[in-house]
Amino acid sequence: xRAIYLDYAATTPMDERVVxxxxxxxxxxxxxxxxxxxxxxxxxxxxxxxxxxVAALLGAQPEEIFFTSGGSESDNWALRGLAAANRSRGRHxxxxxxxxxxxxxTCRQMERQGWRVTYLPTDRAGQVSLTSxxxxxxxxxxxxxxxTANNEVGTLPPIADLAAYxxxxxxxxxxxxxxxxxxxxxxxxxxxxDALSLSAHKLYGPKGIGVLYLRRGAAxxxxxxxxxxxxDLRAGTENVPGxxxxxxxxxxxxxxxxLEMQRLRGLRDALQHGVEAIExxxxxxxxxxxxxxxxxxxIAGIDAESLLIQLDLAGFAVSAGSACSAGSLEPSAVLTAxxxxxxxxxxxxxxxxxxxxxxxxxxxxxxxxxxxxxKRIK
Numbered sequence: 056x057r058a059i060y061l062d063y064a065a066t067t068p069m070d071e072r073v074v075x076x077x078x079x080x081x082x083x084x085x086x087x088x089x090x091x092x093x094x095x096x097x098x099x100x101x102x103x104x105x106x107x108x109v110a111a112l113l114g115a116q117p118e119e120i121f122f123t124s125g126g127s128e129s130d131n132w133a134l135r136g137l138a139a140a141n142r143s144r145g146r147h148x149x150x151x152x153x154x155x156x157x158x159x160x161t162c163r164q165m166e167r168q169g170w171r172v173t174y175l176p177t178d179r180a181g182q183v184s185l186t187s188x189x190x191x192x193x194x195x196x197x198x199x200x201x202x203t204a205n206n207e208v209g210t211l212p213p214i215a216d217l218a219a220y221x222x223x224x225x226x227x228x229x230x231x232x233x234x235x236x237x238x239x240x241x242x243x244x245x246x247x248x249d250a251l252s253l254s255a256h257k258l259y260g261p262k263g264i265g266v267l268y269l270r271r272g273a274a275x276x277x278x279x280x281x282x283x284x285x286x287d288l289r290a291g292t293e294n295v296p297g298x299x300x301x302x303x304x305x306x307x308x309x310x311x312x313x314l315e316m317q318r319l320r321g322l323r324d325a326l327q328h329g330v331e332a333i334e335x336x337x338x339x340x341x342x343x344x345x346x347x348x349x350x351x352x353x354i355a356g357i358d359a360e361s362l363l364i365q366l367d368l369a370g371f372a373v374s375a376g377s378a379c380s381a382g383s384l385e386p387s388a389v390l391t392a393x394x395x396x397x398x399x400x401x402x403x404x405x406x407x408x409x410x411x412x413x414x415x416x417x418x419x420x421x422x423x424x425x426x427x428x429x430k431r432i433k
Contacts, residue, residue, distance in 0.1 A: 060409075060412075061371055062406075062407055063412075064374075067259045068411070069260065073304050077261065084097045085295075102295060105302025105305075112309045113241055121266065121268075121289050122293060122298050126155075128267075130161060131157065132278040134148070134161045137198050145194070147171045148165065148172045151183050151202070178393070180342070181341060181389070200230070203236075204232070207390070209234070209349025210340045214246050218248050233257050251267070253266050253268075255304055260301045275288065323348055330350065330424070335355030336352055337355075339395075349406075350405075351406075352403065354428055359404050369427070375387070
């Protein structure tokens, strides 16, 4: 019997419609988009169509969409490229203590290269305040990077307010929206962001392809040098099947988002009510401003590793946090940054729902979870 998958924040299964859209570009239409002959033209047209599809999902212009290998590359490029291109304006970067490793580790590397980085604190719900951003900014600040949705607890910071403030002060704003795009409405103009990262495999597309949205006019240095692809800003022969898959996934997400958000909220709320009925359970992250399909929680007396093993044996695939932290024995850095004690952070697991999650799955999970909780050593 196959396990019930409840780890959609780690990766999503590819939608069959996406697979079918990609297949021709792996076989008959295999051309290099830089080639002038018919095979190249077919590939080039496919890339242009996908660029329009992604732009439509973000409320952007096609020329503001740059294809990358995924969210981590997009984050790296945004931080390094924007900072380098604008270093004459300052050498101070602001981010938060609860960002994805693709942002945090890049910032730490940049600190060793002479950049000054401020890591904003959050409250116990994982929220970042405008007041803390205002206090951290100074005349040397050139770039702010704050994620749209936290990858562990699903909290949604007030990105539009934060980015609007930085724009007033001519400071660039990047947001890692890998967990958000395709799951909540995203409009880059309304958010006032200058750059945004996304990854296809978080919205039912293929792995190995992502996007950096870059506002028209924003100066950035290339991360990868080479040929003239992506308007001379991201060298390398385009991953045409992956790009086509991302475009299709973006189009599907745009069509299905309103109803899917409502459905996932209902399932998540049912899951939350069931978890809260367990003695000693608590919910992590914001109870109001959060992703529709994310629930992070802990249960007193059960550490995350033990709970994950027992749930795996019972046929449920969940996680203890970011997939990029798998194998770590340390408590979640996100939860400790939010003010939790190590024992609390070490008890947290993340359940994330998606396109193929059903109420039957939720009921079965809660039954298994309740059985495991009932066996705790008092």
